[in-house]
Amino acid sequence: MTGVSRRENGESxxxxxxxxxxxxxxxxxxxxxxxxxxxxxxxxxxxxxxxxKRTGASLEGSAAEGFHVVVDVADEPGGTPSLERVMHxxxxxxxxxGVLVVPYANGFxxxxxxxxxxxxxxIASRREVRRWLPALIGPxxxxxxxxxxxYRFLQLIADDFTDPxxxxxxxxxxxxxxxxxxxxGMNSGFADARAAADAIATGRRSPAANADAVAAFAxxxxxxxxxxxxxAGAALRHLRPTGxxxxxxxxxxxxxxxxxxxxxxxxxxxxxGPRTVMSGTGN
Numbered sequence: 001m002t003g004v005s006r007r008e009n010g011e012s013x014x015x016x017x018x019x020x021x022x023x024x025x026x027x028x029x030x031x032x033x034x035x036x037x038x039x040x041x042x043x044x045x046x047x048x049x050x051x052x053k054r055t056g057a058s059l060e061g062s063a064a065e066g067f068h069v070v071v072d073v074a075d076e077p078g079g080t081p082s083l084e085r086v087m088h089x090x091x092x093x094x095x096x097x098g099v100l101v102v103p104y105a106n107g108f109x110x111x112x113x114x115x116x117x118x119x120x121x122x123i124a125s126r127r128e129v130r131r132w133l134p135a136l137i138g139p140x141x142x143x144x145x146x147x148x149x150x151y152r153f154l155q156l157i158a159d160d161f162t163d164p165x166x167x168x169x170x171x172x173x174x175x176x177x178x179x180x181x182x183x184x185g186m187n188s189g190f191a192d193a194r195a196a197a198d199a200i201a202t203g204r205r206s207p208a209a210n211a212d213a214v215a216a217f218a219x220x221x222x223x224x225x226x227x228x229x230x231x232a233g234a235a236l237r238h239l240r241p242t243g244x245x246x247x248x249x250x251x252x253x254x255x256x257x258x259x260x261x262x263x264x265x266x267x268x269x270x271x272x273g274p275r276t277v278m279s280g281t282g283n
Contacts, residue, residue: 026038072107082108093132093135124150160218161217
């Protein structure tokens with residue numbers, strides 16, 4: 001497996017095969033055999049991160065049962081775009097599955113929660129999506145369906161966000177994987193990148209302080225990842241309640257929401273998990 005190095009000075013993107021860290025810096029080896037020395041490497045190469053694997057870090061955590069099908073739908077030409085996010089906990093048009101509709105620029109996403117017995121290769125096939133989608137959002141010409149994807153709830157965090165020499169820094173999905181609710185992966189990835197840049201800047205100004213700065217980055221950002229993972233777990237337990245009490249609580253809130261607004265607010269916000277921010281880490 002190879003990774004992709006960043007574009008530099010107008011040169012074409014190069015694929016790399018090795019990342020070798022040492023006390024004085026790091027060397028990246030590209031597929032053509034060239035070596036690229038540097039002071040640090042930031043691994044921002046996604047869930048299948050080559051940098052993480054070459055560094056020796058591993059992902060720890062869990063993967064929930066089931067999956068979600070996400071369908072991107074373009075707005076109807078000349079129509080009025082919807083600006084409302086709608087959560088159906090048991091959509092009658094989806095045989096009681098959970099359905100979330102989220103608008104974005106020039107279109108919206110339809111997120112359908114699977115249930116026991118669903119086969120992702122079947123329910124997420126374009127033919128099957130064309131069959132069940134109109135029951136959720138009305139008649140939808142095939143050309144308005146721009147993308148179909150499947151995701152699973154993953155709560156995985158790298159066991160270390162840096163290497164023993166403190167020259168490699170993992171950020172974003174190279175360092176952690178969360179469910180997409182609440183955009184925790186993207187938002188915490190931004191914070192990871194900023195913290196990594198600050199740590200590298202410190203190390204360049206004062207080489208003697210490099211190890212401490214990078215270690216502090218790894219500790220703080222891993223702590224933030226644990227907070228986000230716990231919040232994602234809370235969202236998962238709300239979306240896929242396993243106990244009778246949890247299911248009853250959600251159903252009761254739905255019945256009372258029309259007359260007690262705070263129950264409706266809970267139903268609206270709970271799928272995104274708690275909005276906790278750890279002091280000094282940023283999420």
